[in-house]
Amino acid sequence: MLKKKWLRTAAAGIVICLFWSFLFSLGSGGTLNMIEKPLRDMVRVQTDAERQPFSEIKIIKIDNESLAQLGQFPWDRSLYAQLITMLADAGAKAIFLDIVLAEPGSDPAGDAMMAEVMEKYPNIVLPVVFNFKSRQDQPEEMETDSIDYPASTIGAADSQIGHINVMQDKDNIVRMLTLGALDKKGEMVPAVSVKLANYLLDQEQQIRWNESDGKWYRGDKQIPANSRNQVATEFYTKPREEMSLETGYDTRSFFELLSGEVPADFYMNDIVLIGPYAPGLQDEYLTPQNTTLKMYGVEIHANMVQSLAAGKFFTDTGKPVNYAIILLLTFLSLLLFERFRGGKTFIAYGILAVIFILTWIELYQLFSLFITFTYAFLAMTTAFVWSVVNHYVTERKERSRVTNIFGRFVPRTVVDEMLASGEEVTVGGQRRDISVVFVDIRGFTPMSEKLEPEQVIQVLNEYLDICTKAVFQWNGTLDKFIGDGVMAIFGAPVTLPNHPELAVRAALEMKRQSAELEERCLREIGVPVRFGVGVNSGPAVVGNIGSEALRLDYTAIGDTVNLAARLEANAKPGQILISEETLARVGDLFDTVSIGEIKVKGKEHPVLVTEVIGEAAVKARS
Known part of the structure; x- marks a missing residue:
């Protein structure tokens, strides 16, 4: 595999050298000399x-x-x-x-x-x-x-x-x-x-x-x-x-x-x-x-x-010397860029470009000697572009690893999007803009006292199944089950520009699907089972947290998460509460009712809370 990689790099270097050397050999260089001559004037x-x-x-x-x-x-x-x-x-x-x-x-x-x-x-x-x-x-x-x-x-x-x-x-x-x-x-x-x-x-x-x-x-x-x-x-x-x-x-x-x-x-x-x-x-x-x-x-x-x-x-170096410079700079660039990934490649390119420019200037200042600048610099830049593209293609071939890591946490549609995007999933946290949904059963404790443990587990599984399907339907990530509660993330690990809208739609889907479960529980055990939902949007640290060798938990941490949990705690049975930030992002997509400002734990000042009633009515076309 390593031998094949370097053979591919060598072949790319040969093609780049031949291409720019051929252009350099064409008479006076055409329009590219229109770039080099003003640069020489400046020096x-x-x-x-x-x-x-x-x-x-x-x-x-x-x-x-x-x-x-x-x-x-x-x-x-x-x-x-x-x-x-x-x-x-x-x-x-x-x-x-x-x-x-x-x-x-x-x-x-x-x-x-x-x-x-x-x-x-x-x-x-x-x-x-x-x-x-x-x-x-x-x-x-x-x-x-x-x-x-x-x-x-x-x-x-x-x-x-x-x-x-x-x-x-x-x-x-x-x-x-x-x-x-x-x-x-x-x-x-x-x-x-x-x-x-x-x-x-x-x-x-x-x-x-x-x-x-x-x-x-x-x-x-x-x-x-x-x-x-x-x-x-x-x-x-x-x-x-x-x-x-x-x-x-x-x-x-x-x-x-x-x-x-x-x-x-x-x-x-x-x-x-x-x-x-x-x-x-x-x-x-x-x-x-x-x-x-x-x-x-x-x-x-x-x-x-x-x-x-x-x-x-000043002496203008002959074509053989300039061909050698193009060759040297091309392969030096490829060898250097192959050692780095991501942003480091850009840094390496910048450093190499600065060194080449300074060398070009000093050769004239000290020895009155001009080497080719335009063709050598473009050869180096081409090597840089090829390396970036090659890194990208290589990383796409490794995307199966992303599936293995996140397949247990996210729906198949999200996995497919991750594969298509080619984004690299890393161990550790990344600052991301997300929406967080917390869901909890209202009346679960009274219900647990009236039912046998087997019945409690049956009702809880049905409730969790409703929440999970709703999250997956709207491309969310199921973060964790917290007793009789659920935490879901929208906008990570795959970036979703409209994640606030998807989060609210998932909450409404939970509310719709829970109606049948609520009616049956009321009929069979006399205790209604209803959901309380809190939704908040904003920045959070998202990533794999835990022991890299034993167990990792993909989750989100931050004030955005905390506020979503506080909204859920303040939600009444059947209520979907969203924050001011989420409301600002979903606009008029949903029918909402302002609850006003409420005091929540962990916040110095009251926060503005809004209840989502349902989807907004479609406006008639003019």
């Missing part, structure tokens, strides 16, 4: 101290003020040439113009000025735009449809161009920096951020593409780029953070510099990025820093430059 959030922008990186913005002063786009290219000349002559280390100049300008003189500037200053970088196919043949490929180079009239050299493609994930958030893209000739065109970062790096730390092995390097250290030449970029500023110069890149207006309000030598030995910084120019993207406020493209390039210069890259 990668940096403090203000950690994300201090480099002071050598500065932004000149083409903002609303500049547009108001210099006119709407497109500007004459002589303006760019004039500003670039001012910056280059002032000693700027590198200048990037984030304006696509793919077509000749309307004024040839402007293009000629730009061509002179490009020839004179080799540290100027202009953008190239790759137009990728909207539908890639392979999910990991980046096939090019066309490429927009600077116009030939500008005369930019190959060393003065870099692509500016900002790739968005499926949730429209920019997380990855594309280090380079292959042109039609198969030549690698680096990103402008690569070009600019190299101006900040020493010669031995230069970022380069190694064509022989198809890898990117920063110095002699390989950059962990994916198959699309992409690496996750850090963000050191939040969108529009130029409003707070204490934490953002230094950002000045194009017109401020052109007009001389800001001196050009302010940018000596700096990397300068010039680009659109106004909503109408349509160069805005969402970033992990803020998923509602967009960041301008020139800001994103500035962050990418610093990310490359700082060399802070």
